[in-house]
Amino acid sequence: MIKRSVLLGLGIVSLLLGMAGIVLPLLPTVPFVLLAGFCFARSSPELHRWLHQHPWFAQALCDWHQQRGLRLPLKRRALVMTIASFSLSIWLVSVLWLKLFLAIICLILVAFLWRLPVVANAGKSSVYDPE
Known part of the structure; x- marks a missing residue:
């Protein structure tokens, strides 16, 4: 239960940092979104599904999961x-x-x-x- 909560919190923070990285020059977007996907896969099937269906991230995540590129x-x-x-x-x-x-x-x-x-x-x- 604690592990799930920690992963969920880390996933949310990572996603927020990734979204901030879209407009802030110092923050990379892709690594944070990939980390959020990893955390959500282990903590929240709903957020994991939402992230993989989001218009901004879905294609890149799909490419990463299917072909690692x-x-x-x-x-x-x-x-x-x-x-x-x-x-x-x-x-x-x-x-x-x-x-x-x-x-x-x-x-x-x-x-x-x-x-x-x-x-x-x-x-x-x-x-x-x-x-």
Whole structure:
């Protein structure tokens, strides 16, 4: 019961951070939404189903679950936004060690995104059914 509550809370916080990441340059959206999906799968079938049917997230989650990849436009957007947001952050920060830390995190995230497979864009594919 406690584990379920913790996962539900973590999933909600993760989803809120992911949604904030849509408009805030420092927060990535995709990792937080994937984490929310993971947490909801283990804590709330209703929220898991809702997330997988949401117009903003359904296709990307479906692609991730079925093929462990992203469609090319989403992958490009994620790479561009990651590089842009980290570049802005590195430029704004005045502490050298923090600039280096941000640069290392950026390189790790870009390498992760770069290595993700590209899913063929065959129009609107079926939505992932978590059950």
